[in-house]
Structures are given as structure tokens and as C-alpha cells.
Amino acid sequence: MALRVPRPAHIAVLLASSLALALPAQGATPDAGWGVLAHVTWARDYSFVLRDGTSAAGVVLSVSPDSVTLSVRGEPPSTKTSTVTLERSNVLRVDDGVKGADLIYSGRSSWSDVRAIPPYEGGERLEVVTRSGARLTGKTATVSDVEITLAGHRIPKADVSQVYYLRVKPLSDNWEHAFRESLTLYPLSLLFQIHKIAVLLYDSSLPEDNTPLKLEWRTPLPHPPH
Numbered sequence: 751m752a753l754r755v756p757r758p759a760h761i762a763v764l765l766a767s768s769l770a771l772a773l774p775a776q777g778a779t780p781d782a783g784w785g786v787l788a789h790v791t792w793a794r795d796y797s798f799v800l801r802d803g804t805s806a807a808g809v810v811l812s813v814s815p816d817s818v819t820l821s822v823r824g825e826p827p828s829t830k831t832s833t834v835t836l837e838r839s840n841v842l843r844v845d846d847g848v849k850g851a852d853l854i855y856s857g858r859s860s861w862s863d864v865r866a867i868p869p870y871e872g873g874e875r876l877e878v879v880t881r882s883g884a885r886l887t888g889k890t891a892t893v894s895d896v897e898i899t900l901a902g903h904r905i906p907k908a909d910v911s912q913v914y915y916l917r918v919k920p921l922s923d924n925w926e927h928a929f930r931e932s933l934t935l936y937p938l939s940l941l942f943q944i945h946k947i948a949v950l951l952y953d954s955s956l957p958e959d960n961t962p963l964k965l966e967w968r969t970p971l972p973h974p975p976h
Contacts, residue, residue, distance in 0.1 A: 788813040790920050797845045846920040859956035864913050865893045879912040913952040
């Protein structure tokens with residue numbers, strides 16, 4: 751049976767209803783941390799990088815506070831799938847692509863991950879929490895080894911408590927394709943206002959890990975529209 755791909759008209763309905771019902775109040779805290787895996791779409795593939803250097807890519811079947819279970823495909827030409835459970839303690843990061851900006855969960859505190867986030871698209875931005883409790887958010891940041899410049903403020907790394915990456919929530923494979931086909935009508939910044947998540951990149955209270963990571967991706971198969 752052919753997959754149903756959302757049309758621009760369907761996207762308009764989705765955005766209108768989302769703006770009316772799902773737009774968070776100003777200052778509301780978006781989804782963050784491990785729990786975000788339970789609140790993003792499961793109708794797409796995600797890539798999981800593990801602490802032993804291996805990786806897995808598949809569709810999320812279930813999430814608990816301590817683990818995640820995936821449906822993983824075999825290497826081509828095999829079309830068989832298997833079920834794999836990954837312990838949270840072994841998961842280093844989760845992505846919906848292969849770029850730094852595709853990160854949806856990080857299991858480490860890394861200043862290099864802060865530096866790896868490229869210039870922001872649409873409404874995506876960086877948020878810095880200082881040791882004094884101040885919060886600064888901006889779309890353009892300059893990050894060096896010793897400081898971060900955000901929203902016109904130069905903040906020494908020694909004064910930084912946490913750094914979050916605020917990004918658009920992943921869409922299902924089918925909705926992402928349809929939305930990108932309609933970007934001229936519905937800009938990414940609008941989607942960011944409706945559905946966003948916060949990814950903790952750096953926490954000064956945790957050991958810092960700047961080990962370079964190799965991000966891999968397998969071509970996803972289409973999934974039924976959700």
C-alpha cells in the first residue's frame with residue numbers, strides 16, 4: 751500500500767491547530783533530557799552512539815527511565831529486523847541526522863559539543879545559564895575555548911553553569927519530507943514556536959568529555975504516517 755504523504759493543506763491544518771492548542775506559554779520549559787525520547791515521534795529512525803564506540807540506528811519501540819528499545823534493521827541486503835535494548839548508562843548521544851545540530855539527547859557534558867552547533871536555522875538558538883542563575887538566549891553565538899559570546903554578552907566559560915541547544919522537535923519521516931517541500935509557505939521558525947526541545951550540551955557540575963565522536967547514519971526505510 752502506498753504511503754500517504756501529507757500535503758501543504760494538511761500541514762496548514764496541523765500548524766493552525768498546533769498554534770491554537772500546543773503553543774507553550776512564554777517562559778515555559780521545553781522537553782529536555784532522557785525523557786525527550788518518550789515525547790518525540792517514533793515514526794522515524796534515530797542514531798544512537800554508545801560509550802564503547804559502537805552505534806545503532808533504528809525505530810524507537812519503548813522508553814523507560816533506564817533504557818530504550820529499538821527495532822533495528824540488518825545490514826543490506828538483509829531486510830530482517832531485530833529488537834535491541836540499550837541501557838541509558840551506555841548511550842552517549844542520540845541524533846536524527848549526522849550534523850551537530852541533529853542532536854536530540856546527550857549523555858555527556860561537552861564544551862566541544864557547544865562549539866559544534868552550527869549557525870542556527872529558523873528559531874533554533876542557544877541558551878546559557880550562568881552560575882549566578884541568569885539565563886541568556888540567542889540565535890548567534892561565538893564560542894572559544896575560554897568564553898562564549900551570546901546576545902551581545904561575553905561570558906567566561908568559568909561563569910557558565912549550563913548550555914542548552916533549543917531546537918525543533920523531530921518530525922516523522924513523512925511529515926519532514928512534506929514540511930521541507932512547503933518551507934516557502936511555512937518557515938522553520940514557525941515550527942520552532944510550536945514544537946521545541948532543549949538539549950543539554952554542557953553542565954559544569956559534571957566531568958567534561960570532549961572526545962571526538964564519529965557520527966554514522968543508515969538510510970532509513972519509510973514508515974507508516976503517524
